[in-house]
Amino acid sequence: MGYQSNIFASNLRSKKTKNIGVLVPRLNSNFQSSVIAGMEKVANNAGFNLIISQSLENFEKECSNVESLFKSRVDGLLVSMAKNSNGTKHFDRFFNKGIPVIFFDRVADCDICTGVVIDNFNASYQATNHLLEQGCKRIVHVLGNTEINIYAERLKGYKNALTEHNISYDQTLIIIMDLGEDAGEFIVDQILGMETLPDGLFVSNDACAASCIKHLKLHNIRVPEDIAVVGFNNDPISRLVEPNITTVNYPGYEMGEIAMRNLINHLEGKDENTLSTTKKITLRSELLVRASSLKNN
Amino acid sequence: MGYQSNIFASNLRSKKTKNIGVLVPRLNSNFQSSVIAGMEKVANNAGFNLIISQSLENFEKECSNVESLFKSRVDGLLVSMAKNSNGTKHFDRFFNKGIPVIFFDRVADCDICTGVVIDNFNASYQATNHLLEQGCKRIVHVLGNTEINIYAERLKGYKNALTEHNISYDQTLIIIMDLGEDAGEFIVDQILGMETLPDGLFVSNDACAASCIKHLKLHNIRVPEDIAVVGFNNDPISRLVEPNITTVNYPGYEMGEIAMRNLINHLEGKDENTLSTTKKITLRSELLVRASSLKNN
Structure with a gap:
């Protein structure tokens, strides 16, 4: 006892x-x-x-x-x-x-x-390659601090896919920031401020990609017709928003x-x-x- | 050393x-x-x-x-x-x-x-009351096992709001199940099988509510016009799906x-x-x- x-x-x-x-x-x-x-x-x-x-x-x-x-x-x-x-x-x-x-x-x-x-390099390469195969030529890539291995690798994969399709790397299409669920508004504002609208958007997490889609729609930009979107993680949210988000299963x-x-x-x-x-x-x-x-x- | x-x-x-x-x-x-x-x-x-x-x-x-x-x-x-x-x-x-x-x-x-x-009783009472004030008369309530305090209290709050609006409690409108992000298909099937379609849906978590909205839309049921939906938790997903989900901040x-x-x-x-x-x-x-x-x- x-x-x-x-x-x-x-x-x-x-x-x-x-x-x-x-x-x-x-x-x-x-x-x-x-x-x-x-x-x-x-x-x-x-x-x-x-x-x-x-x-x-x-x-x-x-x-x-x-x-x-x-x-x-x-x-x-x-x-x-x-x-x-x-x-x-x-x-x-x-x-x-x-x-x-x-x-x-x-x-x-x-x-x-x-x-x-x-394999973050390869995952990102595949995602970018997929967008290129869909006809995208100007792909915005949103990712976190590239001092972190996962983002550094993803940026390399993105660049590699572009090179293979003979598209030159344009640094103005790279947005580095915290990928919160509220970031969509800021990202879409950045996109709307670009001289030529992009036709693809590859975001390093799904909640942030969903937020981008929400704000693109608010500006009457169609997904995927005007801008095709790919996320990352395969979070539940990627299967619940419309359109369902193409993503990397993590x-x-x-x-x-x-x-x-x-x-x-x-x-x-x-x-x-x-x-x-x-x-x-x-x-x-x-x-x-x-x-x-x-x-x- | x-x-x-x-x-x-x-x-x-x-x-x-x-x-x-x-x-x-x-x-x-x-x-x-x-x-x-x-x-x-x-x-x-x-x-x-x-x-x-x-x-x-x-x-x-x-x-x-x-x-x-x-x-x-x-x-x-x-x-x-x-x-x-x-x-x-x-x-x-x-x-x-x-x-x-x-x-x-x-x-x-x-x-x-x-x-x-x-206060789960009061939160559920308020959610149900809100749907009633929007004109809903047949509100489906989806919740977990009522042997758990939170769901027992929510069911009581739901009933209480109905009583105050002189609407009798109809047990066929209660769906008790695991509230997964995939549950929407099952719930919408249940709803479609009801003799009279409900006009309100109160689901005990947001991921499940989002899944219901997705499947209601697939059946061309408009949210909120045909069925108004309320979730629970204020998860990020409630702010990212369309329409944004009315929910209880938890x-x-x-x-x-x-x-x-x-x-x-x-x-x-x-x-x-x-x-x-x-x-x-x-x-x-x-x-x-x-x-x-x-x-x-």
């Missing part, structure tokens, strides 16, 4: 807490909450707890959260980095102690790290499962060498073509 | 881990991820970590997660219950040890518990902040009596009227 099985003390002895730290930019994002749901499922089944925190896209907060998770003695760490995150020095205490760190989605460029990602739940599975296998000594020799795990993604981009129907 | 401030051992001595357990039905829900983001912000600022787990709407999993969080020696627990959750006996070890448990949103009906909720982020603030105040001895004497904290919610329900424009 009142006695509790002494898991805490035995954890102390073995230096294992059975807690895994998860650090994301924002918890209230459709993509990140899918990732975390996938992580929790795998961790829970394996008897691990998840300790979560958010950097709120702030590098200083990321540093202090990493420190706090280290002090909590998590057995391992899963991280998606803040947009202004700078290097990996703030993870040195983990690296020095041999506590495994896996990055996912927004990964660090570092020799000793493992990252779980989708398997967040599966990304969470795979990152956690790799971490736990390592902790349980199943794949000890695998993690240290794996630089990158790339997940399959695919372009889902829907009405918002089909000019040729 | 290699030495770590011994927070873990000192936590053991003081029997505080600075970890707070959070248990929700599903992590990948727009509402729950907003709640958790609010909780994390408050906890992080106060130096507490969040250990999260999901019941996946399964009572057995809820029980085993509660047990696991107890063994992890969390300092307190925040819970939103699974849909088939049964009583509060599985929290007895927390109650017996005096470890504070606060329920939020889906709360337990229990004498010694504290719950943070919105302050998830604030609910998370307030639940966590109350728990931490209690743990820090600031409001020790407050929590034990507080049965319920009810947050303000409000009806946001948009185009999907305005027949009289």
Whole structure:
């Protein structure tokens, strides 16, 4: 009665807490909450707890959260980095102690790290290529800070598709900004201010693409006839607005499962060498073509 | 070098881990991820970590997660219950040890518990009343399992508004089901099978309401002219589909902040009596009227 099985003390002895730290930019994002749901499922089944925190896209907060998770003695760490995150020095205490760190989605460029990602270059290449095949010649690309790997890769994929179609890259068609659900008004204003209206729009998330479609319609610009639109993520919203949004399926739940599975296998000594020799795990993604981009129907 | 401030051992001595357990039905829900983001912000600022787990709407999993969080020696627990959750006996070890448990949103009906909720009765009453004032006489209400407090209260609010308008309650207009983003097709099929078409539709979440609007349109039923629609939650999707969806603003982020603030105040001895004497904290919610329900424009 009142006695509790002494898991805490035995954890102390073995230096294992059975807690895994998860650090994301924002918890209230459709993509990140899918990732975390996938992580929790795998961790829970394996008897691990998840300790979560958010950097709120702030590098200083990321540093202090990493420190706090280290002090909590998590057995391992899963991280998606803040947009202004700078290097990996703030993870040195983990690296020095041999506590495994896996990055996912927004990964660090570092020799000793493992990252779980989708092929952002190829996903973006396919999306742009699809718009070009629909006859688009002036494609606006809206994306986040290109210091983040995922956006840098997507910009490269966009450029590569243009090159293959002998269309020269025009920097005035690139809009770099925070991709909120309210951004559509600003983006459409930018588009309306262009000397020649674009005929394609490739936006790096679906909520923002939906917001663009809403504001294009308010200005009597038809989607896809006047401007074909492609989003990113395959969020539920892409299937609920009209026209349905062509998008890149981004398997967040599966990304969470795979990152956690790799971490736990390592902790349980199943794949000890695998993690240290794996630089990158790339997940399959695919372009889902829907009405918002089909000019040729 | 290699030495770590011994927070873990000192936590053991003081029997505080600075970890707070959070248990929700599903992590990948727009509402729950907003709640958790609010909780994390408050906890992080106060130096507490969040250990999260999901019941996946399964009572057995809820029980085993509660047990696991107890063994992890969390300092307190925040819970939103699974849909088939049964009583509060599985929290007895927390109650017996005096470890504070606060329920939020889906709360337990229990004498010694504290719950943070919105006034679901009143929110539903207002939504239904609004549809009645728009001239609706046959209002379909789609909601989840009425053994969950939030849906039971909403059904009462719906009935109450009808009574005040001298409209008798018709059980054939009530659809009880899981409110997924794909549910619209099923709901619209049900509606099309009714002897008389309804003129109003009140759905207990926005993604599902958006899905209904999509399928109503596919059957050439106009929203709001033929059927006026009201959703619930004020999810981003309600502002992005056409017509924009009238909905109840459900302050998830604030609910998370307030639940966590109350728990931490209690743990820090600031409001020790407050929590034990507080049965319920009810947050303000409000009806946001948009185009999907305005027949009289």
